Amino acid sequence: MSDWDEYAADWDENAAVRAYADGAFASLTSLAASIGFDLDGVAACDFGCGTGTLTDRLADRCERIDAVDTSPAMLTVLRGKIERHGWPHVRPLGELPATPQGYGLIVCSSVLGFVDDYATTVETLLGHLEPGGLFVQWDWEANPVDDEPYGLTRAAIARTLEASGLDDVAVGIGFEVTVDGDTMRPLIGSGRRSSAPDSGRGAGGC
Numbered sequence: 001m002s003d004w005d006e007y008a009a010d011w012d013e014n015a016a017v018r019a020y021a022d023g024a025f026a027s028l029t030s031l032a033a034s035i036g037f038d039l040d041g042v043a044a045c046d047f048g049c050g051t052g053t054l055t056d057r058l059a060d061r062c063e064r065i066d067a068v069d070t071s072p073a074m075l076t077v078l079r080g081k082i083e084r085h086g087w088p089h090v091r092p093l094g095e096l097p098a099t100p101q102g103y104g105l106i107v108c109s110s111v112l113g114f115v116d117d118y119a120t121t122v123e124t125l126l127g128h129l130e131p132g133g134l135f136v137q138w139d140w141e142a143n144p145v146d147d148e149p150y151g152l153t154r155a156a157i158a159r160t161l162e163a164s165g166l167d168d169v170a171v172g173i174g175f176e177v178t179v180d181g182d183t184m185r186p187l188i189g190s191g192r193r194s195s196a197p198d199s200g201r202g203a204g205g206c
């Protein structure tokens with residue numbers, strides 16, 4: 001049981017959710033093109049995948065996708081999509097595997113602002129990123145003057161990705177889209193693992 005379970009059945013019916021996934025995917029393809037990163041044939045992890053709104057858009061490009069989410073109900077919806085589309089290369093998982101998976105791409109769409117320990121989660125994820133691999137996250141920008149601030153600040157994302165050893169760290173507005181009068185302008189944070197093979201760290205190791 002997860003707090004997110006109750007949203008699963010209607011998640012894909014939400015126009016804002018679909019627009020967010022479109023925006024994330026467009027910003028990912030644009031980033032990949034700008035840094036010469038080939039999305040085709042990559043082994044990917046969609047962490048905090050929900051019903052797989054981003055997995056959907058990556059499925060035809062990636063060699064395989066591990067779609068990880070702690071909500072059993074979200075994964076149930078994703079399993080239905082896998083069956084309908086016939087996607088044997090998409091693996092729904094309730095947690096990250098214990099051993100390093102050598103992903104070439106890790107995407108985290110609107111999840112890292114919700115985890116208990118952002119820095120530790122990034123550290124764990126990066127244990128699965130192969131040399132030269134690309135890490136990308138999208139999150140709501142935290143506004144510290146809000147009564148109940150949520151999301152992440154640009155400084156926290158930059159500090160965390162740089163401290164984790166990623167190269168070419170960049171943080172900015174991922175995309176902007178207006179749905180039913182509400183404008184979404186989430187942050188995108190990204191970085192590459194150095195291609196030097198000895199700079200990688202194993203899952204769980206530092």
Ligand SMILES: C[S@@+](CC[C@H](N)C(=O)[O-])C[C@H]1O[C@@H](n2cnc3c(N)ncnc32)[C@H](O)[C@@H]1O
Nearest residue numbers: 004048049050053069070071074109110111115
């Ligand atoms: C806002 S939803 C985003 C879902 C999907 N990425 C999307 O953009 O449509 C956040 C998702 O993160 C998942 N989540 C929260 N904490 C998590 C964790 N520690 N590990 C994996 N998934 C988590 C939730 O179950 C939920 O499905």
